[in-house]
Amino acid sequence: MLDALIPWYTTHARDLPWRAEDRTPWGVLVSEIMLQQTPVARVEPVWHAWVRRWPEPADLAKEEPGEAIRAWGRLGYPRRALRLHGAARAIVDEHDGRVPSSYEELIELPGIGDYTAAAVASFAFGHRHPVLDTNVRRVLARAVSGRRYPPNATTAAERRLAEELLPYDDAPTWSVAIMELGALVCTARAPRCRDCPLTETCAWRLAGSPEHDGPPRRGQAWAGTDRQVRGRLMAVLRDADGPVGKERLDAVWADGVQRERALDGLVADGLVEPLAQGYYRLPSGPA
DNA sequence: AAGGCGTGGCT
DNA sequence: TAGCCAAGCCT
Structure with missing residues (x-):
């Protein structure tokens, strides 16, 4: 099954530097x-x-x-x-x-x-292991299982299927090919089924391209979250040559409680190193 | 195991 | 426009 993947890949693969012969x-x-x-x-x-x-x-x-x-x-x-x-x-x-x-x-x-x-x-080493990323999971969900999206969390059934499908002859090329198909053709939002080498046998297409059923897919809040504050704090520290005074960090976010929580979190994560006198820098330490 | 964790382009 | 989404990992 999915025999068309590698032929498709040989003519459609992107020329990415980490795939080059001299990688x-x-x-x-x-x-x-x-x-x-x-x-x-x-x-x-x-x-x-x-x-x-x-x-x-x-x-x-x-x-x-x-x-x-x-x-x-x-x-x-x-x-x-x-x-x-x-x-x-x-x-x-x-x-x-x-x-x-x-x-x-x-x-x-x-x-x-x-x-x-x-x-x-x-x-890098040519070994045989199922490579189960978001692209592979989506292609298998559609081409084999007839669903628009894979489950939210990877299941044992998905691992079993990936292992069953993985060829013993040149598994790495098969894996990069199915990943590439997911990245370029069998995309999440608007799949380009007309350009897909699997379209004639795709279980999802044959089922009439049904909408997603199952629990809603988890989105990620951004505006107003600690993550946004952390991002701003890190940007200041990254763009500075040396240690940064607290007042410059205080300027990135008005809510002091949230700002302190975000900064404490960065320190706890080892992304920021507190110095004396209210100065901060990117970590110099061992970890 | 559900949620936290950056960033920016695309529709 | 406001979500949605991008080759996940960690706790």
């Missing part, structure tokens, strides 16, 4: 972390700058964590930068500076969960 495991790992919840177009320039500046895990491991956060720029979810820095240090300390190749070792690294461990093991 490195470190470059693949960096790309996968950056791509967590962040679109390709925003990742690409930051990825180039990152791997040029830190070509090996050891290069990043020597830096302060704050430098990683600053280089992360506006990709969002800056905890990922902190965890990537932590992963680089763990790779140096525990793996002789080389990105480990096994799923079991990869998933032990900070910021690497099931998806990213499977993706790096597959795309």
